[in-house]
Amino acid sequence: MDHEPFEDTPVSRCQFYRRACGLPAVIDPPGLGRIVVHAGSVWGITMPARLGQAVRAHLHGQGNSVGPIIGHPRSGRWTFLIRPDLGEVDDMRLFAELFRLDVSVARAGAAIALPSPTASAGAIRQWIEPPASAFRPSGVAVVKAIRAWADQMSRRRTRDGDRPSGITEVDG
Template structure:
């Protein structure tokens, strides 16, 4: 989807997202051609791009299917589209918050790449959606934990005598 074929419009792209990928996408506002998705049966996990790349590599090494990932180049963040199976757990959300990861849950909005976006500077697909598959949110959480553990500094406590 990085190269826009003849006839690719925000409306046709939105139909593709809805029919083939089961993403509840709409063109909003129509005069700008921006495509947005209300989080319902699809959630998103938004994280720094460097962590997103590490998570993708980790999932591939584990043999997990990746699913759709989009990039927001201006904010240097990636968004994984996931199944809504992340429990409503304050400790989990606090852990993700400390890692600069946010979860877009039911009612939230996710902007999707549109052919109206200029030169992919707003949004672009890292892994485009090809079907209805999305990974479990919990699988992505596990990969985030595994990758972030590599970057955590080791705390050394000095013994006071």
């Protein structure tokens, strides 16, 4: 009996994302093999990789699972797939706080590209933490981890003699 080896295609990968990972993935556009999730039941928080590493370490240190993380090697960024529980995401203060840290939130309606087995897409996105189930961390927990990193960086700058951003000297 002949058995063909399992071939990882955009269609098979998309089915895996849907069935095993609970991600509402679609191929868009079909001809290119790009796999996306339209944010709704899943959101994304994208940040510089260095910050992503600190956030992942903080979540692990707090005993939390980190859930799926997508790496973007060309841009040096990571996207955490999260539960859409950031009710305050429209709050301009939170938006401004995250913007200053080069962090963005992909919320309802945004397209979040997932790693795909196509040659070109594989070089653009890769799994840092692959999905293994439908688990996503709380967006609130990820934002708290970002804030913890920002607080630590601010204390480090202050301790090293630098002024925190936004504070200027006044001659008097």
